[in-house]
Amino acid sequence: MTTFSADPAKVPQETPLYVAFVQAAVYDAVVGIDGRYEPYRFDARAPRGASAQAAAVAAAYKVLITYSPYAKTNLDAAYATSLAQIPDGKAKSRGIAFGTLAADNLIAMRANDGRNAPISFTQPPAPGVWRPTPPGFLPMAVxxxxxxxxxxxxxxxxxxxxxxxxxxxxxxxxxxxxxxxxxxxxxxxxxxxxxxxxxxxxxxxxxxxxxxxxxxxxxxxxxxxxxxxxxxxxxxxxxxxxxxxxxxxxxxxxxxxxxxxxxxxxxxxxxxxxxxxxxxxxxxxxxxxxxxxxxxxxxxxxxxxxxxxxxxxxxxxxxxxxxxxxxxxxxxxxxxxxxxxxxxxxxxxxxxxxxxxxxxxxxxxxxxxxxxxxxxxxxxxxxx
Structure with a gap:
């Protein structure tokens, strides 16, 4: 949430969408390994022994860096710190790979989903109809x-x-x-x-x-x-x-x-x-x-x-x-x-x-x- 809230290219009203992207990818990565719950939109078979923790970290990082590249320095540091807490080995590397795949799937799925489409509010002013309000008289957000x-x-x-x-x-x-x-x-x-x-x-x-x-x-x-x-x-x-x-x-x-x-x-x-x-x-x-x-x-x-x-x-x-x-x-x-x-x-x-x-x-x-x-x-x- 902090990464998207501080993103100069985003306004508060759209941040829930990007937070949801992160959590969707993390969920698919984790349940794809554990199998406890039905996946969201990524029904791939995880590599045997893959670390769910590493998958979660990798999925979150990939979505965050894709949609808020301005924060690369901080995200890279947080990513390294999180991965350092997981023992090196095949489980870790397999988890990272699977989590990245889950994130890539989510990112591809959300391409051309209507975000930032050229839409504006065009109803003419009339009783009961919205119009920009003081003090800024700004157009409709997002x-x-x-x-x-x-x-x-x-x-x-x-x-x-x-x-x-x-x-x-x-x-x-x-x-x-x-x-x-x-x-x-x-x-x-x-x-x-x-x-x-x-x-x-x-x-x-x-x-x-x-x-x-x-x-x-x-x-x-x-x-x-x-x-x-x-x-x-x-x-x-x-x-x-x-x-x-x-x-x-x-x-x-x-x-x-x-x-x-x-x-x-x-x-x-x-x-x-x-x-x-x-x-x-x-x-x-x-x-x-x-x-x-x-x-x-x-x-x-x-x-x-x-x-x-x-x-x-x-x-x-x-x-x-x-x-x-x-x-x-x-x-x-x-x-x-x-x-x-x-x-x-x-x-x-x-x-x-x-x-x-x-x-x-x-x-x-x-x-x-x-x-x-x-x-x-x-x-x-x-x-x-």
Missing amino acids: PWMEAVTPLLLRSGAQFGEPGPPPALTSDRYTRDFNEVKAFGSMNSTVRTADQTSTALFFSGNAPAQYNAALRDQMTVRHPDLVDAARMFAAVDMSEADAVISVWHAKYLYGFWRPITAIQLADTDGNPATIADPTWTPLLTTPNYPEYVSGYSGLTGAFTRALADTLDTENLHLTLVSTAVPGAVRQYDTGASLRDDVINARVWLGIHFRTSDTGGVDMGERVADWALEHYFGERDHRDRR
């Missing part, structure tokens, strides 16, 4: 994400069309509008200190936050290499497909953000929404459409994939904020985390509640489908 080939799903539209956002004159939209206007304002008089604290806790980088929590699970669960590879692959690949699905909905519906909706409420045809041309949110609005929420989609995918992988709702999560230094929270269940994120994005003033609940639901459905179709135990007769 619009091509909506057309990227998913890793697990059949298409980004499989769960990417949850139905349109509420009509501007509907009761639901009116409730959502008035809630975020009151609680999400920079100068809100009704948002409590605790609500502000929760909002700011979830105002940073969701992929980085959840990957740190996933690494913490290693100290909580103590999985072996194979189960760890499965856990990381299932969670990170579900998150990547959730982002693709979310972006499909964002691009398809192109719904306006609260700051635009509130400042231009006199154009929405709804007498129950009152315009405030000076309204600003607690958090600067991200530069992409509102519906559905990406942070919420990631949260749904993260919690559901982890629960499905571990076969328990008792996740015992430790989360560290990437926006508030030193802020740490504990969550026993995914449901409690999902509730906080849904509320936080409203209290930050950047989402309507319907978008948050819709995002969580989409992420959960992506993860459930992924775990139903991938990462299952291999028939014992085919164990390597």
Whole structure:
């Protein structure tokens, strides 16, 4: 995650995709040697006695260096350090070769997958339609994400069309509008200190936050290499497909953000929404459409994939904020985390509640489908 997050050629919204590439290759390399679980997309027979640890290191390195060559010096050093911990011999060399093959397979498979395609958001401004927001008035970030080939799903539209956002004159939209206007304002008089604290806790980088929590699970669960590879692959690949699905909905519906909706409420045809041309949110609005929420989609995918992988709702999560230094929270269940994120994005003033609940639901459905179709135990007769 750190390598991709620091990559000057990438933006935060696309990092889950590349993290998933790494974990997919590592998973295929490890299970190709161990044989405990069904492979993802690399059903090659591993050399007898190959080291799964060496394969994991080699697979991760090859994917990382391919997609973030800027970090070659650091990656080379980390690669050498990791391999130095494995005894030299045929097992090590065979593992390195097999892991590299797994990575090469993943890289070839992801060629021409829609990344960086020349797509832009073209809907003309109108009531309910997204447009660039202050202060930067930037165009939509990574619009091509909506057309990227998913890793697990059949298409980004499989769960990417949850139905349109509420009509501007509907009761639901009116409730959502008035809630975020009151609680999400920079100068809100009704948002409590605790609500502000929760909002700011979830105002940073969701992929980085959840990957740190996933690494913490290693100290909580103590999985072996194979189960760890499965856990990381299932969670990170579900998150990547959730982002693709979310972006499909964002691009398809192109719904306006609260700051635009509130400042231009006199154009929405709804007498129950009152315009405030000076309204600003607690958090600067991200530069992409509102519906559905990406942070919420990631949260749904993260919690559901982890629960499905571990076969328990008792996740015992430790989360560290990437926006508030030193802020740490504990969550026993995914449901409690999902509730906080849904509320936080409203209290930050950047989402309507319907978008948050819709995002969580989409992420959960992506993860459930992924775990139903991938990462299952291999028939014992085919164990390597």
